[in-house]
Amino acid sequence: MGQTVILGVIGSDAHVVGITILEQALSAAGFDVKNLGVQTSKDEFVSAAQKHDTGAVLVSSLYGHARQDCQGLHKQLADTECDAVTYIGGNLSVGQDDWDDTREHFRELGFNRVFDAETDPSAVVSALERDLDHRTAEPETQRVRMNS
Amino acid sequence: MGQTVILGVIGSDAHVVGITILEQALSAAGFDVKNLGVQTSKDEFVSAAQKHDTGAVLVSSLYGHARQDCQGLHKQLADTECDAVTYIGGNLSVGQDDWDDTREHFRELGFNRVFDAETDPSAVVSALERDLDHRTAEPETQRVRMNS
């Protein structure tokens, strides 16, 4: 454990509750969390990832503009030779888009895991524990609902 | 005043609240009220009207079958040479029928006034005071809403 994890809400989104709780959950699980807070730009994610030699970059987005906001993020991370696993979670599309399409889209952007807004923080913690301990395991994406 | 008024709920309808209150209102206004109660047949209305030489027959119906239940009532009243004014009030049709059509229908059956379920008892009292004091006035039907 003890690996650094970067956490932030991308774009001009100011939804803070989710990452506040996720920060607590990750800290409690022993991760070294750098919470970049809300309204974090792509550049800020990338430079934080570089600076902390991070094991994972966790992107949160709840205001429906994640597609635009994440465009090019993985290219920039690759350019800095960052090999962190990347997760994204939240309300990832506007309106009533099909979740499978949404997940597929973000996988194609390069995210290793894609979570919806109902995800329990413990599911993220478990996934991270898995991915950071067993990097050879094939990355997966899945939908985890907390209460259904 | 002091004229006898027959009151009852026609058919197999058991809605009693309306006529209970109407009975109170008519008694308070000085009418001599014979309340036949719920589930009163046409025959019972007619024989009560005959027996009391009534000035008015007030028919209530709230379960939507008034059309069938009142069929022939005015013929029977005429046969007994009863010249009472007749009112009907309540939920007089099933579903969302147009009120004007409903009123017209009951006027054609012979009712002098037709009231909907929202009628205030005082409106019935006033109408009766008018009709029984001024029998020459042309009978009318109208819709009186209490709270709109």
Place this chain on the structure above:
Amino acid sequence: MLRDERIPDEELIEVESALRERWPTGADAEFESAIAYHESLPTTKRFADALESADQPLLQPRAGVPCLDDQTELLRYLDKEGGADLLPTTIDSYTRDNEYEKAQRGLEEARESGEDTLNGFPAVNHGVEACRELVEAVDAPIEVRHGTPDARLLAIITLAGGFQSFEGGPISYNIPYTKEHDLKETIEHWQFIDRLCGAYTKRGVRINREPFGPLTGTLVPPSIAIAVMVVEGLLAATQGVRSLTLGYGQVGNVVQDVAALRALRELGEEYLPNDVVVTTVFHEWMGGFPPDEARANGVIGLGGATAALAQPDKVITKSPQEFQGVPTQEANAAGLRTTRQLIDMMAEQEIIIDGIDKEQELIERTARSLLDAVFDHGDGDVARGVVAAFNSGALDVPFAPSDSAKADVLPARDDDGRVRILQWGDLAVDQEIRDIHDARLDERARTEGRSRSFRMVADDVDAISDGKLIGRPTASESDSEESGRATDGTDTIGGEGDAD
């Protein structure tokens, strides 16, 4: 001669045999095989156990359509989408009038046309096997809900059909429901039903019985409802019923409703034998609903909140479409979920309201006075006593259509919205209690600047559907509101202006 005594075995068997011949489906309703059938059911279908062991109020809607497959689908929907804990099967009006032939025609039409030509499920016509199919097709326990003065054959068939709860009672399904059924006869009919339930109970199949607490559903003073519930409970207990759910219909005043439910439970446990398990059911507002789903949801919200505070064992929910009659299944499920949300959000909060004890004391005192009158009228026999008490007016129900009751009592709300008695008729209540009611109604009269009169009753009957609890004089009468109203009124003749 009517007596509150247990029907002997041989009489039960004899009457049952005769009744089973009244309609062909009666033949299948064989008691021994019915016992075996009930024993074969999973424990989750045991209505009495489910209700008595719950630690939160269980929710139950009303629902009945003519055909078996539609009824099955409807109940499954209310279970799955509404989250109902207990399910109903509401019986049609023809069956309530024992008109099985008309019900049969309606059922056949429904099957042919696919339309709901009956306003409920004609269980007698469906017979034992169909009832069992229904009981097996849904997960939750089901109750028979109806309104039938003589429900003997209905009971024989539905109990043999696997239902384990049966609504109604000799007073509560006579006084508010019919005009001419003789109360004495109705009591005899229900003694049979309760005796039948007792026979099942004795064999280990505890049938739950639920007298209909709301009575006429319109501003019924709690003390009257409670006295009737206790009388019906006593009559049922004599016949061997051991699971009794006493009912009460919301009046809309929170303090009075909580006090009434506590008084109901208190007096129920006090008056009924120790071997009877007493539970309570709270009916969400049974009077007129606003002709607007949003406002109706407000009424349901208050019902849910009251249930959360009073913690009855069961709540019968209403739907936002109450105003227009039978609700869609969606609206029915919505009423369940709105109620559930309120109960669940309030359940864990400790909310202690002042003055409930005092109101409860007044209710209990009045109910005791009515019960004493019943016992006195029958020289200690509650069956004969209740007939005589209704006959003399010592016990009475406001707005009762039945010829067996005087219906001289008129209720009205006081200045706080609690239901008081405006006209007492011959109700067996002493002057001290009457003075309390009178004083509270005078207080209201002063507030409104009018005298106590039936106009308050008329205004109160419509108040909730008009968006208020108390029927205060309207703005057009007191001239205190904005214009508009006056204009609307000009084409009414004999309006309020004329009448005053």
Place this chain on the structure above:
Amino acid sequence: MLRDERIPDEELIEVESALRERWPTGADAEFESAIAYHESLPTTKRFADALESADQPLLQPRAGVPCLDDQTELLRYLDKEGGADLLPTTIDSYTRDNEYEKAQRGLEEARESGEDTLNGFPAVNHGVEACRELVEAVDAPIEVRHGTPDARLLAIITLAGGFQSFEGGPISYNIPYTKEHDLKETIEHWQFIDRLCGAYTKRGVRINREPFGPLTGTLVPPSIAIAVMVVEGLLAATQGVRSLTLGYGQVGNVVQDVAALRALRELGEEYLPNDVVVTTVFHEWMGGFPPDEARANGVIGLGGATAALAQPDKVITKSPQEFQGVPTQEANAAGLRTTRQLIDMMAEQEIIIDGIDKEQELIERTARSLLDAVFDHGDGDVARGVVAAFNSGALDVPFAPSDSAKADVLPARDDDGRVRILQWGDLAVDQEIRDIHDARLDERARTEGRSRSFRMVADDVDAISDGKLIGRPTASESDSEESGRATDGTDTIGGEGDAD
């Protein structure tokens, strides 16, 4: 240097002139003609008078669409079909970010396409005349509702445009709304706005100001909200504001909500100068809503019931479509009517709940402690004090995204559902109060058989949308519920079982 002192006339005029040049519509916002315009309005449009003279809670929804005619129609609908007493005009996000050019493009697109390309009414772009058309087109008074840290130009234009109430404040529109706006600067901006309102007030046009009480809208401890409201009130009063509506967002515990609204009024009246008229506004639940209109109606029902008990001067209503974002006008009106029905049915009932005083005392004591810290941090100057107190963490808001706050405080519900503080950070609250909170949270921890932790926070944040008040461990964790769940969970990896 930041000080809580009234801005001199010349500075007001100078800044105002400069701001009016930031966007072409500023030119029309001339103060003297605006005074004349306000004086020409009928008394029914006087927001402060309407609110301060009401004898029942007034209802107000939220609503804003880009085009003038649509906004007019929307407000008329909410007035007529929803029965709103006070109307809103919610401003779009671009305007909140002072991005008037983007708002202009959005407005033009909206006009061309007929679609709502902005999430509110861009009042700056519309300008003074359009605002006046809107004010004249509806009967009720209208308030500007937004969320703008630097709302100076918006205030100049909307006040000149005839609006007489303006929501927001330097803390409540900074700490919960943005990351990087400097609190000191935001305070200076709001001092200008309050000074402008004071200038209108001095000329007889009493502009109502309404700090945004719910803050982050998520389990905000009442004491923190109240301390922020008092600070914003003091800052506004210094600048000449004389009609102040302090806000509070429902937490869902009835006792705590009533206590908090009483404490808010109490401390507001105590701390603010005598010539300020203090009113209160209650926001129906601002957290996550159930994804189901029926359950959402339950949440709204509890809000209405709480409002009926607490009797705030105003209620901001929610709609049953809250979960899905901006509601249709029909749903918005439905939320108003459901709330109204509950308030009207409960309004005349005397419902006195125990323990409110005690909770109110705890809230007031904590709020006073926070206010003392603010005064101490500023050596008696509340403007400097609040910046310093947020900087040190002596004053803090849970889940605040702003860099100006530490956001170290974490709330959780206690066993009764009241919001307590789980993590204190550097909040200026003495050990005795902390011990009370800790004890209450330990009580909950015992009930749930788990330790106090952020998991309670996470569970509580979602609880109401999941149908409960308190985020208890779910059935799948405690293995106490029927099957079904387990099956649903098999295709999740890293589920709760793994994590524990």
